[in-house]
Amino acid sequence: MQKTKLGITIGMLSAVVYFTALAGGYLALFLLVGYILLFEQNDWLRRVCYKAVALSIVFSVAAMAINLVPQAFGCLSNFLAIFNGYLPYGVISSIVTFIVSVINIVETALFLLLMIKAIKLQDVKVQKIDHFIDSL
Secondary structure (H helix, E strand, O other): OOOOOOEEEEEHHHHHHHHHHHHHHHHHHHHHHHHHHOOOOOHHHHHHHHHHHHHHHHHHHHHHHHHHHHHHHHHHHHHHOOOOOOOOHHEEEEEHHHHHHHHHHHHHHHHHHHHHHOOOOOOOOHHHHHHHHHHO
């Protein structure tokens, strides 16, 4: 089994990359990915880094975009209040909160599955992300 310069297996380090993407925040993820891209030579491990960063960005952007909806409705509600109008802001906010919760569940499940597969040096296909990484 091939080992990294840190002395752990490639599968274990790739699982750590996915775990860091899920729970470590962007700073920790970028430091770990930076180390791997600078010092490790394994192409599969590098691909894991690209995939972890891409998925993290996709999930973050999706959550931010959806969270814009209640902000827009809040702004519209405040504008309508000037003219004694009313907009059911609470319902929209609840729907958006539900959608963001579903996105978080999907993100967690996907990263956990990727971590488990990575330990075995396997992958889970995410077609758009994989196609993007292949084009790099």
